[in-house]
Amino acid sequence: SDPDLVARATAAKAALGDRVFVLGHHYQRDEVIQFADVTGDSFKLAQQAAARPDAEFIVFCGVHFMAESADILTKPDQKVILPDLAAGCSMADMAVLGQVETAWEHFQDLGITDQIVPVTYMNSSADIKGFVGRNKGVVCTSSNAKRALDWSFEQGSKVFFLPDQHLGRNTAVLEMGFDLDDCVLYDPHKPHGGLTGEQLTDARMILWRGHCSVHGRFTLDSVREVRERVPGVNVLVHPECRHDVVKAADYVGSTEYIIKALDAAPSGSAWAVGTELNLVRRLALAHPDKQIMFLDRTVCYCSTMNRIDLPHLVWALEELVAGRVPNVITVDEKTAHEARVALDQMLALP
Ligand code: 13P
Ligand code: SF4
Numbered sequence: 001s002d003p004d005l006v007a008r009a010t011a012a013k014a015a016l017g018d019r020v021f022v023l024g025h026h027y028q029r030d031e032v033i034q035f036a037d038v039t040g041d042s043f044k045l046a047q048q049a050a051a052r053p054d055a056e057f058i059v060f061c062g063v064h065f066m067a068e069s070a071d072i073l074t075k076p077d078q079k080v081i082l083p084d085l086a087a088g089c090s091m092a093d094m095a096v097l098g099q100v101e102t103a104w105e106h107f108q109d110l111g112i113t114d115q116i117v118p119v120t121y122m123n124s125s126a127d128i129k130g131f132v133g134r135n136k137g138v139v140c141t142s143s144n145a146k147r148a149l150d151w152s153f154e155q156g157s158k159v160f161f162l163p164d165q166h167l168g169r170n171t172a173v174l175e176m177g178f179d180l181d182d183c184v185l186y187d188p189h190k191p192h193g194g195l196t197g198e199q200l201t202d203a204r205m206i207l208w209r210g211h212c213s214v215h216g217r218f219t220l221d222s223v224r225e226v227r228e229r230v231p232g233v234n235v236l237v238h239p240e241c242r243h244d245v246v247k248a249a250d251y252v253g254s255t256e257y258i259i260k261a262l263d264a265a266p267s268g269s270a271w272a273v274g275t276e277l278n279l280v281r282r283l284a285l286a287h288p289d290k291q292i293m294f295l296d297r298t299v300c301y302c303s304t305m306n307r308i309d310l311p312h313l314v315w316a317l318e319e320l321v322a323g324r325v326p327n328v329i330t331v332d333e334k335t336a337h338e339a340r341v342a343l344d345q346m347l348a349l350p
Contacts (some may be wrong), residue, residue, distance in 0.1 A: 001031035005310045006017035009035055012317035021055035025257040027276040031126045032061050032313050040254040042122045043141040043210030049073045057320055061308045067329040068126040072336045080329045083312040087304050088121055094210035095163035097127045099188040110197050117152035120162040126331040129339035139346040142239050142254035145171040147349045163210030170239045170246045172205045187207050189221040214302045215240035218274045222296035223248045226272040265290055277301045
């Protein structure tokens with residue numbers, strides 16, 4: 001990265017000292033991650049957001065929904081800053097509150113809401129988390145989805161899972177032994193989700209039709225091709241990948257899991273990793289004794305994660321040094337309160 005920008009970021013961070021706390025998601029660019037005080041998957045970052053109650057500013061190097069969660073979980077006088085406001089998440093955008101409320105009203109008409117526990121993946125807007133909080137559900141991340149579903153099925157007999165169909169299906173079928181037929185796909189662009197009342201009444205998992213545009217690009221062919229090309233390769237994927245890909249893989253887990261699995265892997269072993277490219281490249285460089293490759297060379301970076309680059313980080317830090325507070329992410333009080341109920345429920349999972 002540009003040495004001048006590195007020097008400016010270093011100087012601005014030093015000038016701010018303990019007033020600033022920088023969090024970085026594992027999918028961030030190398031040039032940005034080097035300035036993070038804590039790196040993590042979305043679960044770890046949600047836990048860590050509140051770790052420095054004395055810090056005035058939390059600079060969140062990640063995407064919008066993560067910064068919103070950090071705002072909800074930190075003290076009211078702490079300011080959460082997203083260095084580029086255009087760093088959103090296409091998956092989170094696939095569930096809009098009005099659509100979710102329309103679905104819920106339909107479930108109410110069918111008389112099934114008493115049995116349904118809503119669960120939302122962390123990758124959703126604060127108002128979706130608020131909806132889940134007021135309807136006695138829970139937030140989950142890719143590292144605790146099974147625990148969140150176990151808890152939910154103790155509270156009710158059905159789960160309404162938002163917005164990532166793949167995480168919901170993969171967890172229910174591959175980790176909890178559900179049948180594929182236990183899951184139905186609710187399409188918000190079709191009347192009644194494109195489902196009959198009977199299908200909704202019979203289903204155990206009602207999956208929202210959302211997906212990650214990065215992980216959704218890995219295919220079964222990617223897995224077949226790498227197994228042919230690299231005999232003995234271990235295929236390790238994120239649970240946001242499609243069901244057939246996860247089923248064909250050898251290991252599945254969150255970004256934090258992927259990092260630990262590769263740390264523990266024996267020297268000389270070969271790994272094809274199906275997750276975001278910044279992380280895979282970093283892991284390959286960190287483990288020169290292991291053959292670590294990208295599961296599919298045609299899949300690219302997460303473009304919104306990549307919006308946070310060094311120029312944006314330098315700008316945000318220098319603004320803070322100058323006494324201005326740019327790009328503050330704030331969730332309104334009512335939404336924050338309801339979302340916090342669902343986030344706290346996640347943090348309290350056994
Ligand atoms: P995790 O951080 O939970 O592994 O999720 C990956 C992701 O896509 C974040 O946007
Ligand atoms: Fe959203 Fe996928 Fe990018 Fe994560 S990797 S921020 S889920 S689009």
